[in-house]
Amino acid sequence: MPRSVIETVESHFQLEANIGGYEAESEAANEIAMAYEHVSKLLATTPFNIAFSEHATASFVAAISSVPFVSGDVVLTTVNDYVSNQIQYLALAQRFGVEVVHAPEAPEGGVDLVEIEALIHRLRPKLVAVTHIPTNSGLVQNVEAIGAMCRAEDVLYLVDGCQSVGQMPVDVQAIGCDYFSATARKYLRGPRGAGFLYVSDRALALGYEPLFPDLRGADWVAPGMYQPAPDAKRFETWEFAWGLVRGTGEAARYALDIGIEPIRDRAWKLADHLRSLLHQQDKVTVLDHGKVLGATVTASVDGWAPADLVRELREHGINTTGQESIDAIIDYTQKGVDGSLRISPHYFNTEEELSVFISSLDEIIR
Numbered sequence: 001m002p003r004s005v006i007e008t009v010e011s012h013f014q015l016e017a018n019i020g021g022y023e024a025e026s027e028a029a030n031e032i033a034m035a036y037e038h039v040s041k042l043l044a045t046t047p048f049n050i051a052f053s054e055h056a057t058a059s060f061v062a063a064i065s066s067v068p069f070v071s072g073d074v075v076l077t078t079v080n081d082y083v084s085n086q087i088q089y090l091a092l093a094q095r096f097g098v099e100v101v102h103a104p105e106a107p108e109g110g111v112d113l114v115e116i117e118a119l120i121h122r123l124r125p126k127l128v129a130v131t132h133i134p135t136n137s138g139l140v141q142n143v144e145a146i147g148a149m150c151r152a153e154d155v156l157y158l159v160d161g162c163q164s165v166g167q168m169p170v171d172v173q174a175i176g177c178d179y180f181s182a183t184a185r186k187y188l189r190g191p192r193g194a195g196f197l198y199v200s201d202r203a204l205a206l207g208y209e210p211l212f213p214d215l216r217g218a219d220w221v222a223p224g225m226y227q228p229a230p231d232a233k234r235f236e237t238w239e240f241a242w243g244l245v246r247g248t249g250e251a252a253r254y255a256l257d258i259g260i261e262p263i264r265d266r267a268w269k270l271a272d273h274l275r276s277l278l279h280q281q282d283k284v285t286v287l288d289h290g291k292v293l294g295a296t297v298t299a300s301v302d303g304w305a306p307a308d309l310v311r312e313l314r315e316h317g318i319n320t321t322g323q324e325s326i327d328a329i330i331d332y333t334q335k336g337v338d339g340s341l342r343i344s345p346h347y348f349n350t351e352e353e354l355s356v357f358i359s360s361l362d363e364i365i366r
């Protein structure tokens with residue numbers, strides 16, 4: 001996290017300690033309102049359309065719970081959607097008899113746009129759900145093209161932007177989605193335990209609401225009746241760690257101040273450079289496959305489990321993450337690997353750090 005994010009979070013907790021939690025919330029009302037402003041600007045929308053949450057999955061679950069599924073409905077998704085989302089689609093299948101359909105991959109990587117368009121047309125899915133940048137691959141899905149298809153067929157469209165927000169420009173109008181779920185803690189460099197959700201005017205006007213609203217998302221207006229909030233706050237719940245919300249707003253402001261395009265250009269350039277360095281290494285296979293590749297670099301190393309590499313690299317002061325096949329069962333099976341080592345350069349990393357990473361990896365493998 002940038003220093004200003006840490007200071008924002010700490011100052012709010014300090015205020016709570018000094019004057020009390022409810023009191024701190026009302027004293028920081030303007031700063032909290034600014035957090036909605038900054039985050040909405042990040043997604044090219046308005047505060048009316050933003051709900052804060054505890055994390056990306058909480059945002060995603062609130063969104064998907066708003067869809068009134070009945071038996072036989074189709075959820076159309078991709079083989080590269082995030083693992084938790086895939087589990088949730090299957091849970092919907094078990095409970096409501098929803099059919100989960102995975103659009104196939106194109107030969108060049110990424111979901112096949114011709115196939116997904118045909119599937120939308122033929123199956124009339126109740127929901128199309130696509131992860132913008134998967135957790136298991138450097139792939140950037142063409143969510144705008146899929147959005148245009150959903151708009152043309154008037155189909156509800158949910159995008160998981162957990163890895164893309166803060167990494168690359170996001171314009172929810174251009175994507176054409178009804179929901180966009182995200183976290184603070186990844187490329188955005190916000191605190192852990194905070195996320196947010198964009199909800200379109202269209203979804204709000206159609207009356208979509210989470211399955212379990214609470215007294216923040218709705219008013220109990222008569223003994224047998226509640227009234228959902230008019231805006232995306234319908235998707236929020238009452239209790240918040242406001243320090244984390246404010247920290248998320250500050251992370252958005254900080255990223256906007258640097259400029260999201262320079263952030264993307266720098267991070268993607270580092271990732272491209274890293275891929276070319278990895279290609280030159282014996283025993284290493286770069287796994288990223290797609291027309292557009294982002295800042296997450298995935299690789300497998302002959303004879304090494306990713307978790308062991310992560311541990312060894314940490315000894316060298318290098319933070320990476322490892323995945324097993326169950327983290328992306330379809331993608332890793334198609335690639336013929338048991339998981340991957342993920343190296344995710346951020347814009348603040350340097351070329352020298354990539355060289356240090358490569359020599360450390362080389363030393364470990366030897």
Ligand SMILES: Cc1ncc(COP(=O)(O)O)c(C=O)c1O
Pocket residue numbers: 055056057058082084131133134135160162163183
């Ligand atoms: C694409 C994607 N979606 C959703 C999530 C879930 O984020 P969180 O655990 O913060 O809810 C992740 C986490 O890695 C992710 O990579």
